[in-house]
Amino acid sequence: MKKLKKGIGIALIVTGVLFLLPVVLLKIPYIQREIGQSVSQWLETKTGTEVTIQSVDFHPLNKLILKNINWMDTAGDTLLSAKRLAVGFEFWPIFKKQYRINSAQFNTFTLHLNRETENSPLNIEAVIDAFLFSDTIPLSFDLQIKNIRLFNGSVLYR
Numbered sequence: 001m002k003k004l005k006k007g008i009g010i011a012l013i014v015t016g017v018l019f020l021l022p023v024v025l026l027k028i029p030y031i032q033r034e035i036g037q038s039v040s041q042w043l044e045t046k047t048g049t050e051v052t053i054q055s056v057d058f059h060p061l062n063k064l065i066l067k068n069i070n071w072m073d074t075a076g077d078t079l080l081s082a083k084r085l086a087v088g089f090e091f092w093p094i095f096k097k098q099y100r101i102n103s104a105q106f107n108t109f110t111l112h113l114n115r116e117t118e119n120s121p122l123n124i125e126a127v128i129d130a131f132l133f134s135d136t137i138p139l140s141f142d143l144q145i146k147n148i149r150l151f152n153g154s155v156l157y158r
Contacts, residue, residue: 026058036066047130049074061091073112073123082109082153101145109153 025031032055043051054068064087071080084107090100115122 023060026060029055032056039066043071047127049079049127050076063088071127074126075116075123077114077123078110078112079123079127080109080111083107085109099143101143103147103149104145105149105151106153107151109150111153111155113155113157 026035035056035058036053039056040051040053043049043053050070050072052068052070053066055066057065057067059065066085066087067083069080069082069085070078073079084105086103086105086107088102088104090102093100113122113124
């Protein structure tokens with residue numbers, strides 16, 4: 001009986017450490033900056049545009065916060081500049097390829113939309129197309145966005 005209790009105790013401790021360790025590590029600013037750089041590099045590769053994200057703060061199971069985002073368009077002009085983008089999501093449906101975003105909040109942002117000529121596409125279309133047409137990611141998934149909140153921002157169009 002003592003061995004069973006000891007085994008259960010060890011199993012609980014190991015499970016606790018395996019869950020808590022990533023949570024604690026994701027709160028360290030150095031790791032948040034490194035994740036921000038990794039996400040930036042992935043987005044640059046995916047879209048062919050320059051992207052910088054100062055840090056990423058991940059709240060396990062429900063929220064992702066990107067801080068100090070600068071996203072350039074294919075011409076090298078600023079497409080998006082934002083101090084903070086917070087995305088609230090449902091974690092468990094991800095395993096069923098169901099992406100449910102409960103909220104997206106843009107804080108202190110500027111979105112620059114433009115087109116070279118009257119008939120040319122918007123500068124953001126190349127970025128959107130990079131995510132719509134992919135050879136590596138299957139497109140059979142369910143995406144739901146419940147609400148988007150915009151705080152202290154502007155959208156410029158020319």
